[in-house]
Amino acid sequence: MIEYNENIDPLLNKGIVILEFYAKWCGTCRQVSKSIAAIESKLPYTFVRIDSDRDKLVLKKYHVQGIPVVLVLKDGVEVDRTSGSLTVFELELYLNSVL
Numbered sequence: 679m680i681e682y683n684e685n686i687d688p689l690l691n692k693g694i695v696i697l698e699f700y701a702k703w704c705g706t707c708r709q710v711s712k713s714i715a716a717i718e719s720k721l722p723y724t725f726v727r728i729d730s731d732r733d734k735l736v737l738k739k740y741h742v743q744g745i746p747v748v749l750v751l752k753d754g755v756e757v758d759r760t761s762g763s764l765t766v767f768e769l770e771l772y773l774n775s776v777l
Contacts (some may be wrong), residue, residue: 682728694723699747707746756763
């Protein structure tokens, strides 16, 4: 999992990228983070975490108004997004249905 910083913006335009919008204080976000951590090594995608308290311009760019949000990009274009709590099983189902 890569923590967002401005230097990785070019990376967001290449291949499949899964953006996780979260906040450290958010319990549901922590649960989603655990689900992502459980599957990310099995998948050939780039996973990027974006702190909603720190990276407000990125939230604005992707029109994220609440957290947690998992957003799927393909070559820099949004394919789909989901929000709320996701178990490992639900996350795998979601990504399989979208990709």
